[in-house]
Amino acid sequence: MGRPPCCDKLGVKKGPWTPEEDIMLVTYVQQHGPGNWRQVPTNTGLRRCSKSCRLRWTNYLRPGIRRGDFTADEEKMIIQLQALLGNKWAAIASYLPERTDNDIKNYWNTHLKKKLKKLQMGSDEQDLIQVHNNNKDQFTSSTSSSSSSHCMSKGQWEKRLQTDIHMAKQALNDALSVDHKPNFFVPQVTKPSYPSSTDNIAKLLKGFMKNSPKSNKICSKSSIDEVNAAISSESKISSGVDLSEAFESLFGFDKSTFGSPENSDFSQSNTSPEGSIFQDESKRFTMFENWLLDEIAGGVVDQGKEELSHFSFDESPDFFDN
């Protein structure tokens, strides 16, 4: 059956989003919550495909996104998880709640892949490469064994699977013990856990105005003025005042409530679908175990599943100790 396009190609705008569009989208989502994306273009007047709206929200505007340079720990985490999980960017992103899968994917493709390649030529950080290669070998053998399972006898396959499961445990251990304690998973208490999208837009606008001559390509001067006018008329701010405050004032939502995990409308969008459960680490690991099981066992070999399901992170008190 042929599927109709997600949106009418005619009259649908493409390309970079303007600050006005961002504001419209954020305002809408703030009022209605994320989801029902099909309604967004019609309800907001945005001449964008629903998919584009969703992507813009999830990859750029939603609360809790951290942009900018990746830390060394994040980098290491990504390398290990990529080796462990492959290009499952969403799964990897679920372990870096402040990063989007798209960001991680881009970072991998532009920085890390190159970096690893370079390092593999032979230089420092051998441990990183080692871990990556080990994990990769372990898992590629897992997956390849899955794909080539038809060539093996059942006994061989099951034996191989058991080995793979064991290796997966080790790899998982390696991957999750990057930084002594997995504090990536737990939002910092001392700072706002989920910077609001007002912040994101504020940053956007700051950069936007800073580079206004170039930005005029994607947004006219008058539109900037409109945005600024909207901000100043609402909050009567003068230039130099933090724009995020202006946005808070404009939209009438507060950082803490907007980005709060308690806010049901947004908690679901704070992380990727699996992300929300990571507030509870035990649940997170159960989730990960299940996911891992599904991946390696493909839901076919219950024996392996049973074996791995018996493994408990609680059984290994030193699991996160290096």
Place this chain on the structure above:
DNA sequence: AACGCATACAACCGCATGGAA
């Protein structure tokens, strides 16, 4: 200053998946 090339990243596209009708 101008040009060309390289890089980074936002956005798009197409397919997969799961749930509802």
Place this chain on the structure above:
DNA sequence: ATTCCATGCGGTTGTATGCGT
């Protein structure tokens, strides 16, 4: 069981920006 739809995901592309010549 089938179809349809919304959403998620990963690969790819387009373009702005940086940098060297």
